[in-house]
Amino acid sequence: GESVGLHLPTLSVQEGDNSIINCAYSNSASDYFIWYKQESGKGPQFIIDIRSNMDKRQGQRVTVLLNKTVKHLSLQIAATQPGDSAVYFCAEGYNTDKLIFGTGTRLQVFP
Amino acid sequence: KAGVTQTPRYLIKTRGQQVTLSCSPISGHRSVSWYQQTPGQGLQFLFEYFSETQRNKGNFPGRFSGRQFSNSRSEMNVSTLELGDSALYLCASSLGSTLNTEAFFGQGTRLTVV
Numbered sequence: 066g067e068s069v070g071l072h073l074p075t076l077s078v079q080e081g082d083n084s085i086i087n088c089a090y091s092n093s094a095s096d097y098f099i100w101y102k103q104e105s106g107k108g109p110q111f112i113i114d115i116r117s118n119m120d121k122r123q124g125q126r127v128t129v130l131l132n133k134t135v136k137h138l139s140l141q142i143a144a145t146q147p148g149d150s151a152v153y154f155c156a157e158g159y160n161t162d163k164l165i166f167g168t169g170t171r172l173q174v175f176p
Numbered sequence: 177k178a179g180v181t182q183t184p185r186y187l188i189k190t191r192g193q194q195v196t197l198s199c200s201p202i203s204g205h206r207s208v209s210w211y212q213q214t215p216g217q218g219l220q221f222l223f224e225y226f227s228e229t230q231r232n233k234g235n236f237p238g239r240f241s242g243r244q245f246s247n248s249r250s251e252m253n254v255s256t257l258e259l260g261d262s263a264l265y266l267c268a269s270s271l272g273s274t275l276n277t278e279a280f281f282g283q284g285t286r287l288t289v290v
Binding site: 073099101106107108109110111114154156163164165166167168169 | 180182209211218219220221224232234266268278279280281282283284
């Protein structure tokens with residue numbers, strides 16, 4: 066099936082450190098990107114989104130960076146906490162077309 | 177306000193049976209999308225409904241179908257179940273007339289086909 070992003074890797078970080086999760090998207094025409102967090106047994110939870118007319122957007126402890134030249138998206142989490150442990154998905158969309166999700170990155174936070 | 181509600185949470189069916197899953201979107205949301213999530217394939221888009229019309233469809237066989245009611249609630253149906261249909265089925269709702277708006281997911285229905 067269609068997919069975007071890397072095969073599910075695992076990122077392990079120490080509590081308090083910053084985390085950077087990367088994603089490569091497939092469609093150069095995509096104009097909307099979202100990051101989701103999925104904890105075990107739960108549905109994906111919206112974290113932050115960005116449109117293609119921006120290259121950076123900040124939320125609470127999170128920053129999304131978009132590099133359209135190389136079709137790359139990243140999610141930065143500042144001062145990572147144990148509660149941030151989850152699988153993170155990026156997704157891309159274009160106009161009214163369906164969202165395409167990456168396979169996800171597992172973030173593990175250790176004390 | 178209440179989030180996206182999916183029922184049932186868990187379901188066990190046997191091969192050949194059919195199943196109907198339900199999704200109640202957030203009040204005021206008109207778009208409902210359905211996804212299948214498996215460890216091997218990740219999140220795969222099934223279809224999206226907006227104002228009772230299917231607006232987008234993924235690459236799934238015709239055994240997978242859906243509909244949306246006037247109150248925006250949506251159902252998806254899978255007929256002639258196969259073992260490979262075992263998955264977490266997620267529904268997401270959003271406000272807008274395009275997909276370029278924040279989509280909220282339900283907790284999903286875990287379907288096991290035996």
